[in-house]
Amino acid sequence: MAPHNDIVLFHYQFSPFAKRVVWYLTLRGIEYAQCLQPVYLPREDINALGVKYRRIPIMSIGRDIYCDTRLILQKLEEKFPHGALGASQPEQKAIEKLLESWTVDGGMFIRAAQTIPLEMPLLKDPKFTKDREDYSGRSWSQQDVKNLQPEGITHVRDGFEFLEKWLLADGRQWILKTEKPSLADIEAIWPFHWVLSLKSLPPTVVSKEKYPKVYAWIDRFNAAIASAKSSAPKPATLKGAEAVKHVMQADFAEPEGQVDVNDPLGLKKGQDVESWPVDSGFKHHDRGRLVSITPQEVVLASQSKVGGREIRIHHPRWNFRTRAVGTLGTKL
Numbered sequence: 001m002a003p004h005n006d007i008v009l010f011h012y013q014f015s016p017f018a019k020r021v022v023w024y025l026t027l028r029g030i031e032y033a034q035c036l037q038p039v040y041l042p043r044e045d046i047n048a049l050g051v052k053y054r055r056i057p058i059m060s061i062g063r064d065i066y067c068d069t070r071l072i073l074q075k076l077e078e079k080f081p082h083g084a085l086g087a088s089q090p091e092q093k094a095i096e097k098l099l100e101s102w103t104v105d106g107g108m109f110i111r112a113a114q115t116i117p118l119e120m121p122l123l124k125d126p127k128f129t130k131d132r133e134d135y136s137g138r139s140w141s142q143q144d145v146k147n148l149q150p151e152g153i154t155h156v157r158d159g160f161e162f163l164e165k166w167l168l169a170d171g172r173q174w175i176l177k178t179e180k181p182s183l184a185d186i187e188a189i190w191p192f193h194w195v196l197s198l199k200s201l202p203p204t205v206v207s208k209e210k211y212p213k214v215y216a217w218i219d220r221f222n223a224a225i226a227s228a229k230s231s232a233p234k235p236a237t238l239k240g241a242e243a244v245k246h247v248m249q250a251d252f253a254e255p256e257g258q259v260d261v262n263d264p265l266g267l268k269k270g271q272d273v274e275s276w277p278v279d280s281g282f283k284h285h286d287r288g289r290l291v292s293i294t295p296q297e298v299v300l301a302s303q304s305k306v307g308g309r310e311i312r313i314h315h316p317r318w319n320f321r322t323r324a325v326g327t328l329g330t331k332l
C-alpha cells in the first residue's frame with residue numbers, strides 16, 4: 001500500500017544518491033513507499049510513467065515527479081516544514097548549499113565513482129558497463145576504469161583532508177554543531193560513506209588512523225540512522241505496476257505554477273519544450289508542455305504511457321538545459 005502522503009521513491013538499494021533521500025526520510029520519520037529499480041536500463045516502470053530522465057532516484061508525490069536529489073530534498077523540506085533538517089540561519093544555509101554543490105556538482109561523486117574496485121562483479125557485466133557509458137559519456141572498459149583509479153583516490157583523499165583538517169577539526173559532533181544530524185551532514189557525508197562501504201581506498205591512503213574524526217562522524221551518523229530506523233515507518237515496497245497505477249490515480253501534489261516572465265530563456269507557458277541534465281544521463285530528454293519555470297525548477301506536463309493521464313515532471317535548473325522543441329538548441 002502506498003502511504004497517504006503519496007510519496008513513492010524509485011531507486012535501487014546501493015545507489016549513493018538514493019541514500020541521500022532514504023536517510024533524509026528515515027531521520028524525519030516520513031512515511032513513503034519504494035519501487036525498486038534495476039541497476040541499469042531499461043527501467044520499464046519509469047518508462048510507463050512517461051519519464052525519460054534516466055538517473056536514480058526519482059520521487060513521485062501524486063502525479064508530480066521530481067527528478068534529482070537536490071530538488072527532491074528541497075521539496076521534502078518545503079512539504080514537511082515542521083522539524084525540517086535544513087539550516088534556518090543564512091550563514092549555515094550557505095554552508096549546507098556549498099556542501100551540496102561540493103559533493104553533487106563539484107566532482108566528489110564522480111571521483112568517488114572512479115574508485116570502484118575492479119573486482120566488483122557488475123564491472124564484468126558488459127550490459128552494466130555499456131549502460132554506464134551512456135550515463136557518464138566515458139569509457140568503462142576494465143583498462144580505462146583501472147587507469148582512472150589513482151586519480152579518483154587522490155581526489156577522494158582530498159575530501160577526507162578537507163573534512164578532517166577543517167570542517168570537523170574542532171571536534172564537533174555534527175557539521176553545523178546541531179544536536180542531531182542535519183541536512184548539512186547528509187549533503188557532506190554520502191560520497192565518503194559510499195567509498196568506505198565499497199572498500200575501495202587503500203588503507204595506506206585513507207584509514208581510521210589517518211582520518212579519525214571523519215571515521216567517527218560516519219560511525220555516529222550510522223548510529224543515528226539505525227536509531228531513527230527503529231522508530232520510523234517501514235517503507236512499503238510496491239511492484240512496478242502497482243506503483244505506476246498508484247501515481248496515475250493520484251492528484252497533483254502541487255498547484256500549477258507560473259512561467260517567470262523574466263526568465264533568461266524567454267520561454268512561454270504552454271510551449272513545447274525539452275529538458276535534460278547536462279552533467280550525466282544527458283542523452284535522455286523529457287519533452288512536454290511548459291507548465292512553470294522559476295529560478296529553482298522547470299516543470300513540464302507530459303502524457304503517461306498508462307491511461308494517458310498527464311504527469312508533471314520537475315527538473316532543477318542547475319546543470320539542466322531547457323529548450324523549445326524544434327529550435328536549433330535542441331540538437332546541442
Ligand SMILES: N[C@@H](CCC(=O)N[C@@H](CS)C(=O)NCC(=O)O)C(=O)O
Pocket residue numbers: 015016017018039040041054055056057067068069070104135280
Ligand atoms: N544530480 C543527480 C545525480 C543522480 C545520479 O547520478 N544517480 C546515479 C545513481 S547513484 C545514476 O543515476 N546512475 C546511473 C543509473 O543508475 O542509471 C541527483 O542528485 O539525483
